[in-house]
Amino acid sequence: MKIGILGCGNLGSTLGRFWSEAGHEVVFASGRPEKSAALAQRHQARSGSYPEVVAECPTLLYTLRQVVPQQLCPGRWAGKTIIDCNQPDLLPGFEFKPRGHSLAQQLADDLPLCQVVKAFCLHPVELYHHGSETLRSWGVQSFYCGNLPEDKEKVRQLALDLGLLPFDCGPLSRAYLLEAQADFWRMFQLHQGQALVSQLQLVGYPEPADFQRQPSFEWPGAGGPKPLPTRESEAEAPPE
Numbered sequence: 001m002k003i004g005i006l007g008c009g010n011l012g013s014t015l016g017r018f019w020s021e022a023g024h025e026v027v028f029a030s031g032r033p034e035k036s037a038a039l040a041q042r043h044q045a046r047s048g049s050y051p052e053v054v055a056e057c058p059t060l061l062y063t064l065r066q067v068v069p070q071q072l073c074p075g076r077w078a079g080k081t082i083i084d085c086n087q088p089d090l091l092p093g094f095e096f097k098p099r100g101h102s103l104a105q106q107l108a109d110d111l112p113l114c115q116v117v118k119a120f121c122l123h124p125v126e127l128y129h130h131g132s133e134t135l136r137s138w139g140v141q142s143f144y145c146g147n148l149p150e151d152k153e154k155v156r157q158l159a160l161d162l163g164l165l166p167f168d169c170g171p172l173s174r175a176y177l178l179e180a181q182a183d184f185w186r187m188f189q190l191h192q193g194q195a196l197v198s199q200l201q202l203v204g205y206p207e208p209a210d211f212q213r214q215p216s217f218e219w220p221g222a223g224g225p226k227p228l229p230t231r232e233s234e235a236e237a238p239p240e
């Protein structure tokens with residue numbers, strides 16, 4: 001996959017590096033061309049200006065928090081898959097205020113001819129430096145949401161290549177849930193200082209055999225609760 005990395009800070013440089021190592025064609029773009037050129041040289045990738053990279057790459061990782069896309073590049077966005085990994089600025093005193101609009105939805109509003117997928121906002125950048133084999137052995141999960149299956153499939157593959165177990169969380173309107181989930185994690189790491197590298201883990205416990213469910217509740221789909229995806233099931237059978 002050809003993927004443009006917009007912004008070469010902590011997350012952009014790290015994900016770009018590991019995707020390049022996984023065999024993807026990575027092109028870095030930065031406000032400082034010498035920075036993106038150095039990264040490209042170090043990680044067998046290429047670099048370019050923001051307008052060049054936007055024009056060239058069908059898939060773009062957008063790491064610039066609350067920077068409007070037209071500020072980077074006035075046109076050439078139509079038809080792109082935009083991966084939004086951003087989280088809101090942390091407020092003084094770690095006040096996590098409810099927000100009406102997710103950052104991903106804002107980006108989608110700014111880029112109406114693109115498909116935005118919210119992804120890679122949960123894990124701290126340090127985690128990826130363990131490498132894909134270690135993350136795979138730990139069963140580290142990755143949550144994403146977006147509107148079209150073809151864009152989500154790209155993100156699913158990119159997550160697998162980082163060693164993550166990807167979970168499709170539905171349409172982009174749910175991005176606020178992923179951003180809140182990441183804030184919940186940031187509360188533990190950055191405010192309470194409880195772990196440098198941690199994760200939330202979705203676990204599917206079985207229902208007790210003798211549990212009598214109220215008739216008012218019905219499981220979505222037939223046949224009761226389904227098992228959560230595992231690395232094996234995800235790798236063998238991509239979602240429809």
Ligand SMILES: NC(=O)c1ccc[n+]([C@@H]2O[C@H](COP(=O)([O-])OP(=O)(O)OC[C@H]3O[C@@H](n4cnc5c(N)ncnc54)[C@H](OP(=O)(O)O)[C@@H]3O)[C@@H](O)[C@H]2O)c1
Binds near residue numbers: 011012122125
């Ligand atoms: N770091 C993490 O652990 C982590 C984890 C999950 C999600 N996130 C989210 O991912 C996003 C990026 O995080 P990060 O840690 O990579 O941040 P970062 O190190 O500050 O990198 C962001 C990059 O965006 C560019 N940039 C930022 N503000 C800009 C502006 N006003 N104008 C032009 N360019 C600007 C800069 O790129 P150049 O230096 O190349 O010019 C900067 O290095 C944030 O929204 C963050 O909340 C971060």
